[in-house]
Amino acid sequence: MALFTPTFSLKSLTSTTSQRRRFGHSNWSFTARATVAVDAPSSSASDRGGAAPKLLLEVKDLSAVIADSKQPILKGVNLTVHEGEVHTVMGKNGSGKSTFAKVLVGHPDYEITGGSITYKGQDLVQMEPEERATAGLFMSFQSPVAIPGVSNIDFLNMAYNARRRKLGLPELGPIEFYGYVAPKLELVNMKIDLLNRNVNEGFSGGERKRNEILQLAVLGADLAILDEIDSGLDVDALRDVAKAVNRILTPKNSILMITHYLRLLEFIKPTYIHIMENGRIVKTGDISLAETLEREGYKAIA
Amino acid sequence: MATTNSMSISTLNSYYLPKSRTPPPRRSAYKPPRTTTTTVFAQPPTLAILSDPHVLRLAETLEDSIAASSSAASPPLPLQKLRDISSQSLLSTPWPSRKDELFRFTDTSFIKNSEIQPIPPSEMQSIASLSILGDTVFPNLAIVDGYLVDSLSNSSGLPNGVFVGPLSRLNSEDIMKRVSKYVSSFQGDLFWSLNGVGAPDVIVVYVPEGCKVENPLHLRLFSFNGSDKDSKTLPISNPRVLVLVEKGGEIGIVEEYSGGEGNDKCYWTNSVMEIVIGDGAKVSHSYVQSQSLGAAHVKWTSVRQESTSVYELIEVSTGGKLSRHNVHVQQVGPDTVTELSTFHLSIGDQLQDLHSKLVLDHPRGVSRQLHKCIVAHSLGQAVFDGNVQVNRDAQQTDAGQLTRSLLLEPRATVNVKPNLQIIADDVKCSHGAAISDLEENQLFYFQARGIDLQSARRALIFSFAAEVVQCFPDASVQKKVESLIRKLLDPALP
Ligand SMILES: Nc1ncnc2c1ncn2[C@@H]1O[C@H](COP(=O)(O)OP(=O)(O)OP(=O)(O)O)[C@@H](O)[C@H]1O
Numbered sequence: 160m161a162l163f164t165p166t167f168s169l170k171s172l173t174s175t176t177s178q179r180r181r182f183g184h185s186n187w188s189f190t191a192r193a194t195v196a197v198d199a200p201s202s203s204a205s206d207r208g209g210a211a212p213k214l215l216l217e218v219k220d221l222s223a224v225i226a227d228s229k230q231p232i233l234k235g236v237n238l239t240v241h242e243g244e245v246h247t248v249m250g251k252n253g254s255g256k257s258t259f260a261k262v263l264v265g266h267p268d269y270e271i272t273g274g275s276i277t278y279k280g281q282d283l284v285q286m287e288p289e290e291r292a293t294a295g296l297f298m299s300f301q302s303p304v305a306i307p308g309v310s311n312i313d314f315l316n317m318a319y320n321a322r323r324r325k326l327g328l329p330e331l332g333p334i335e336f337y338g339y340v341a342p343k344l345e346l347v348n349m350k351i352d353l354l355n356r357n358v359n360e361g362f363s364g365g366e367r368k369r370n371e372i373l374q375l376a377v378l379g380a381d382l383a384i385l386d387e388i389d390s391g392l393d394v395d396a397l398r399d400v401a402k403a404v405n406r407i408l409t410p411k412n413s414i415l416m417i418t419h420y421l422r423l424l425e426f427i428k429p430t431y432i433h434i435m436e437n438g439r440i441v442k443t444g445d446i447s448l449a450e451t452l453e454r455e456g457y458k459a460i461a
Numbered sequence: 462m463a464t465t466n467s468m469s470i471s472t473l474n475s476y477y478l479p480k481s482r483t484p485p486p487r488r489s490a491y492k493p494p495r496t497t498t499t500t501v502f503a504q505p506p507t508l509a510i511l512s513d514p515h516v517l518r519l520a521e522t523l524e525d526s527i528a529a530s531s532s533a534a535s536p537p538l539p540l541q542k543l544r545d546i547s548s549q550s551l552l553s554t555p556w557p558s559r560k561d562e563l564f565r566f567t568d569t570s571f572i573k574n575s576e577i578q579p580i581p582p583s584e585m586q587s588i589a590s591l592s593i594l595g596d597t598v599f600p601n602l603a604i605v606d607g608y609l610v611d612s613l614s615n616s617s618g619l620p621n622g623v624f625v626g627p628l629s630r631l632n633s634e635d636i637m638k639r640v641s642k643y644v645s646s647f648q649g650d651l652f653w654s655l656n657g658v659g660a661p662d663v664i665v666v667y668v669p670e671g672c673k674v675e676n677p678l679h680l681r682l683f684s685f686n687g688s689d690k691d692s693k694t695l696p697i698s699n700p701r702v703l704v705l706v707e708k709g710g711e712i713g714i715v716e717e718y719s720g721g722e723g724n725d726k727c728y729w730t731n732s733v734m735e736i737v738i739g740d741g742a743k744v745s746h747s748y749v750q751s752q753s754l755g756a757a758h759v760k761w762t763s764v765r766q767e768s769t770s771v772y773e774l775i776e777v778s779t780g781g782k783l784s785r786h787n788v789h790v791q792q793v794g795p796d797t798v799t800e801l802s803t804f805h806l807s808i809g810d811q812l813q814d815l816h817s818k819l820v821l822d823h824p825r826g827v828s829r830q831l832h833k834c835i836v837a838h839s840l841g842q843a844v845f846d847g848n849v850q851v852n853r854d855a856q857q858t859d860a861g862q863l864t865r866s867l868l869l870e871p872r873a874t875v876n877v878k879p880n881l882q883i884i885a886d887d888v889k890c891s892h893g894a895a896i897s898d899l900e901e902n903q904l905f906y907f908q909a910r911g912i913d914l915q916s917a918r919r920a921l922i923f924s925f926a927a928e929v930v931q932c933f934p935d936a937s938v939q940k941k942v943e944s945l946i947r948k949l950l951d952p953a954l955p
């Protein structure tokens with residue numbers, strides 16, 4: 160279920176809800192940090208009230224090729240994500256991180272040649288990309304495309320209404336939707352005129368990233384896959400974006416986050432760090448893995 | 462030319478065409494005598510060698526229909542002049558073939574192989590009461606099958622000195638003089654001349670010096686008579702409009718073609734509009750063509766721009782089995798501005814053709830042309846021939862042309878021929894042509910946000926058209942065209 164169900168009224172979103180979230184988040188990140196344990200991921204759940212954490216995503220021996228050339232990129236990826244966990248994938252350029260993210264959301268450039276993906280108990284591979292999205296899977300693109308001729312607000316409105324249809328709720332007209340989306344702009348510290356511009360057209364690198372997070376804020380997600388939301392951002396922008404993510408997602412949501420740098424992890428605390436190499440996850444550990452990487456580079460963990 | 466006197470096609474026909482009747486009677490017995498035509502030949506015109514029998518027969522049919530329907534009074538001089546010039550030129554104009562450069566990609570055999578039937582004016586009475594045209598808030602003229610229908614028109618509220626109406630009702634000698642000067646000052650192709658022979662009258666839109674007409678004038682052209690698909694006959698109408706805007710004047714024209722419930726009615730609209738824009742004057746021309754998918758729609762727009770004048774054309778064409786728009790803009794003074802924004806949509810087994818020609822002969826002209834088309838049917842075709850001539854004296858011209866085509870079906874066809882001919886050396890010219898399908902990455906971006914593929918495609922197609930649709934200066938026209946395109950793209954929508 161999407162978290163940002165549209166039944167929230169405007170008021171509750173801007174005042175009480177966000178306060179609750181901020182508070183909830185600091186708890187959450189602290190908890191997450193304290194419970195890193197590769198072999199016992201369930202320990203974090205016990206801190207939160209005892210119930211076993213629900214399995215959200217299970218990737219088994221996933222291999223994929225580029226659809227055109229049949230060139231293998233993913234060569235047996237294994238990953239399990241429970242509700243509320245924050246997973247970070249790191250790895251050298253070209254190791255397959257973005258490909259993994261895009262395969263998860265059903266990008267047509269890739270063909271799955273082996274293994275399985277289960278999301279909320281369903282076979283994800285059988286789902287259309289738009290079904291995956293409305294089922295709460297959200298990916299922020301490393302390089303989002305521009306769509307000339309389609310205004311940002313119309314695009315968001317279409318996407319939001321698709322989500323509402325799925326939930327059996329009435330769609331929002333442009334004026335109602337504007338009321339819903341305007342406060343979210345503040346959340347990502349985005350200028351209002353970007354709503355009336357065409358989707359990503361002429362947006363700076365930082366504006367594109369913020370726009371991705373704005374979409375996350377509008378649509379909500381059970382599993383947010385964030386592909387390098389920190390690249391190309393200045394220090395302040397990085398803080399804005401990370402803060403926004405923390406406010407948008409509650410402790411029940413899960414994150415799969417791709418990054419090259421430790422600094423993002425200071426804002427969004429990971430449960431696990433995975434290292435991807437040549438289409439596989441070759442190592443999993445806690446934040447110290449990222450710290451070693453930052454200090455000594457990939458040779459240190461080879 | 463072989464003769465200096467006015468002549469008619471039929472007389473020549475009877476001399477030079479292999480007919481079953483025995484020559485040389487000038488007029489066959491069943492034809493009513495004509496009052497307006499004198500035919501004197503000093504010698505047999507040699508140009509008749511180039512005559513195309515098919516063209517002459519068609520011209521004769523049109524002439525006969527005009528003769529039969531017009532009143533005893535002789536037509537106003539400019540109209541007579543138009544008919545004469547047109548008749549003359551038809552004598553040496555063959556039916557275009559695919560070998561003609563201008564018709565290389567445009568197959569006109571659909572018209573050629575049909576029996577062409579002129580529509581008599583009497584049939585207009587019956588529809589006078591029908592509310593086929595919908596509402597308009599603007600001063601407007603209803604032109605049904607090429608004839609002005611007064612009861613459906615309302616041209617009140619126009620400023621003093623503005624004349625809007627048929628040439629035959631023009632009382633001002635001064636305006637008549639001006640009109641005389643410009644009627645058929647340009648020579649088009651076969652279809653142009655056929656219109657000149659077949660037009661029952663000329664609708665004149667005259668804007669005097671310095672007069673800025675606030676509301677756009679809405680010309681509502683409707684095709685009422687149509688034949689069935691398999692009948693092989695095409696009722697023809699020949700509307701003709703002359704827009705004359707004097708120095709410093711301004712007007713907006715909304716020219717809208719429709720006709721035919723359902724989409725298989727067959728008819729042929731063969732229309733001409735001439736526009737003369739004086740010094741510093743401005744014409745904003747909106748053109749919307751959504752005729753029946755069984756129709757032939759051939760249209761000429763010829764524009765003459767004097768110094769510092771502005772002409773803008775915004776066109777959306779979606780109708781017709783065969784639709785061709787010829788736009789010819791001639792610059793006759795410096796510092797003119799010309800903006801052409803056009804969008805063609807081929808949603809079925811149809812051809813959408815734009816042939817534009819911009820001739821720049823004077824310094825510092827600015828021209829901007831954007832042509833977009835979508836072919837969304839495997840039997841659909843779009844043609845664009847965009848010629849821009851920047852001649853020797855047109856220094857410091859700034860000419861830009863851009864064309865983009867979207868092919869949405871495997872065998873959909875587009876023939877694009879942008880051509881810039883630049884003789885002046887100090888000019889800024891740019892052009893670009895792109896043909897593509899919808900971008901996979903863009904489609905996926907929609908899907909990744911939960912929007913299904915079909916809605917995503919529709920949004921992208923719609924946005925492709927929007928770049929042109931947004932140029933319509935009048936919001937109500939914009940809205941109307943938007944919903945027209947929406948409906949065509951998704952017939953399931955209300
Ligand atoms: N659609 C594609 N066509 C061709 N090659 C591709 C395509 N997608 C991925 N690749 C190739 O697959 C490899 C993995 O790419 P991917 O984008 O997944 O790397 P990454 O780990 O995200 O790198 P970075 O850290 O630079 O973002 C690269 O060599 C890339 O060039």
Ligand SMILES: [Mg+2]
Pocket residue numbers: 256257258301386
């Ligand atoms: Mg990447």
